[in-house]
Amino acid sequence: MRQNPSFTLADVTEMRRVIDANPWANIVSAGSDGLVASHYVVLLDETRDDLTVVGHVGRPDDLIHGMGERELLVVFQGPHGYVSPGWYGDVQAVPTWNYTAVHLSGVPEILSDEENLEVLDRLVRRFEERMPDPRLMWERPNDPAFVQRLAAGTVGFRLTPTRLVAKRKLSQNKPAETIEAVISALSEDGPYANRELAAEMRRAQDARTGASR
Template identity: 50%
Template sequence: MRRTPHYLLDDRDEVRRLIRENPWATIVSHVEGAGIVASHYPVLLDEQASVGDEIVLVSHVGRPDEELHRLGTTEVLVIIQGPHGYISPSWYDDDAVIPTWNHVTAHLYGVPEILDDAENFRILAELTDHFEQHVADPRSLALDEEYSRRVARGTVGLRLRVTRIDARLKLSQNKPAEVVARIVNQLDGDGPYAHDGLAREMRRVHDPRHS
């Protein structure tokens, strides 16, 4: 990503928040003989496995994606995409003509560790419980463990210790306060580019009272 200094996101706690709130990730590999390979899977932070300020992700892929990516042998890129949206120049002032796109994005790099079957099933169960906790009638893999374990054999678990981070908060930090206020007001409205999630991210950056 373009390294514009005032958009850099160096706060690892904010990167963790971004992962927690946006767990649907893109996994990208460059594989000799195959070129660029991309897949999409949910990820979770592995807080127990992290050491110090380390960021550790756990996930799984469906077979044969582990072979397509050559997982465990080369570095992968995991892209976390937070709220993003079109910003019209009409929200700036009467003379503005150049639009932009605001976004919150993190690129996370590392060589994944392949999990054994037992740990993969444990992670799959945790992943299910993590998302099921928010529904009225939550389900668990433990309700039919024998069947769940058979299905799990079609997946490969992985743990990624992040060795490099390239993250951005591009949220109109280069605009004066009155323009930022107009942008947030438009994002909070009911127009074609309204986006309450992006409005919340802008308030976090421009007005810490809303964090």
């Protein structure tokens, strides 16, 4: 991802927020047969306060990616959407796409079987606890043999990035009144209504201006 000083996201706390809120990630590597991409949930390592992440891949994706042997690129995509030039008013303009993204690169560490089970358990809890009747990994009707058998088909990893690029392209290069107009348009009903993107733009704009809401 090409970086642009106007859109650089350098705040680790903000990058962690984007990762935590958007855990469905793209995992990309370059092997002997060319580029390969997989799609998995990847979480922040809760034992760290940096950008270290943990996750798993199913076998044989570990072999396809050369897991633990070569560099991975893990891509997190935040809210994104179309921005119409009509929202800028009566000025020369072209359409664009606003977005937030965090790219983490590095050679991952392979987790032990025990660590992998802990990550899988946390993964299930992260999403299942929102259900009215959660089905957690170690609870009936699952039994330990069933869980162990499924876990054996996965390979857990921890990635502490050695390279990162984070970008928040949210109309920061536009006048304040234009930003407000785009936020308003995204917040209203219409073919490109996108309240999540509007909220992300509001967050970035308030951070720039020091406003609190």
